[in-house]
Amino acid sequence: MDQTAGLWSLAAMRRFNQIRDLAGPGLIKVSLATHPPGVKMNRLRKATHTPLARRLTGLTIKRRSPHGCRKPVPEPVLARAFSHPQGAGVIGPGAQRLLRSALVDALTRSTNGCDVIIARSDLVRLLGTAAIDLASRFASVLQVTGTLEEAIEHLESRLPSTAATEPEDQSPVLWLATPGVDADVVHQVMESQLAADLIALFNGPWPYGPTHFIDTDGPRRPPCHDLQLLSRDKAIAKLRAVG
Known part of the structure; x- marks a missing residue:
């Protein structure tokens, strides 16, 4: 040697x-x-x-994961699975559960969430008497208006800031509303907000975009999303646990 x-x-x-x-x-x-x-x-x-x-x-053999250090990609806001640039309506026995689930999903996200605009009557329909107390807990992201008209005014007031700010600096907005006989007015608002990241789900049929029929156990064509329709009690419990 x-x-x-x-x-x-x-x-x-x-x-x-x-x-x-x-x-x-x-x-x-x-x-x-x-x-x-x-x-x-x-x-x-x-x-x-x-x-x-x-x-x-005595050597430790470490096996590398085939996926590397890839972080899981969070699911998009639930309401996006049913959205349309001109807004979308929901009808059927499970419609209120879907709207309620979309509301809770938007408010309880730690990341990739969005601001919510809703009239007080719609919020009470979805959450009952606990609505006002819960609204105060999410005041930073939840805008509760007295009427549909006030919700429209609030949306229109966002236009100057939307035009002056880069799109990535603007939070998406989820608008939950019941247009009813004011569908034409609501449609005009949607037309004016095409440049904004506005997700609109309407209670009832919507003549200017798709209308989704929701059964008691969910839509007939489930989206690619972890969908769980919430009862009023489950929605309130989830909001209180987070807020």
Whole structure:
């Protein structure tokens, strides 16, 4: 053995001999004459079955996840699964549950949430007598107006700031409303807000966009979303737990 290969200590030689005896003649594929001990240990680990190599060398073998360090992508706001640039209506026995679920989803998100605009009568219809108390807890993201007309005025007041601010600096807005006989007026608002990130779901049929029929257990064509229709009690409990 030449001098460049390095001189093994007596302890290292004894250790290698023990490993060689345990591993067997067919498993060690290293050259004693040409590699220093550190290289021998690495070669031994590669040439030996994984469990045996771990036991013999004390090396921890870490397996890299095939997905790397990729962070999970959060689902979009529930209301987007039913939205349309001109707004969308919801009807059927499960319509109120869907609107309620969309409201709770928007208010309870830690990330990728949105501001909510809703008239007091619609909020009370969805959450009952607890609506006003809960509204105060989410005042930073929930705008409760006295009437549909006030909700429209609030939306229109956002236009100057929307035009002056970059789109990524504006939070999406979820508008929950009951247009009724004022569908034409609401449609004009939607037309004026096309540049804004406005998600509008309307209680009742909507003549200017799609109308989704919602059964008691959900829509007939479920969206690609983790959809859970909430009863009033479950919605209130979820909001109180977060707020």
